[in-house]
Structure formats: C-alpha cells, structure tokens
Amino acid sequence: MSAAQREGDACVVCQKRWPRPRVRVGRFPNDMAALACADCAEALVPAPLATVVAFPSR
Known part of the structure; x- marks a missing residue:
C-alpha cells in the first residue's frame, strides 16, 4: 500500500487521487x-x- 493510500490521499482499492x-x-x-x-x-x-x-392470501 502506498503512502498516499495510508494517509487518505488516494483510494485504498484503485489508488485514484481525484476526486x-x-x-x-x-x-x-x-x-x-x-x-x-x-x-x-x-x-x-x-x-x-x-x-x-408475502403473497396476498385469497
């Protein structure tokens, strides 16, 4: 995991920084x-x- 991910500056999954x-x-x-x-x-x-x-009863 990168430093940016650990610090909350990048997504922990895809590493996207913006937004x-x-x-x-x-x-x-x-x-x-x-x-x-x-x-x-x-x-x-x-x-x-x-x-x-539930289905309505008749």
Whole structure:
C-alpha cells in the first residue's frame, strides 16, 4: 500500500487521487481511516438483504 493510500490521499482499492476519497471503508492498526472513492466503496459495501414480501392470501 502506498503512502498516499495510508494517509487518505488516494483510494485504498484503485489508488485514484481525484476526486479525493471520502468514504470510510475500514481502519488501519494505527486508528487512521481507510478511505475509498465512491465507485470502489459501492463495490465494497455489502448489498442490503432483499425484502421478503408475502403473497396476498385469497
């Protein structure tokens, strides 16, 4: 991992620097936040569980 990624100046996944990553996706052992760009963060965040809808009874 590069110094820019560790310092929050680049995405921890794709290393993109602009726009500056703003989504917190984790934490480093020294308590600094691991930041990702919006595109990578969307892929890292688990999708919400589907809502189960019952069929109407007759």
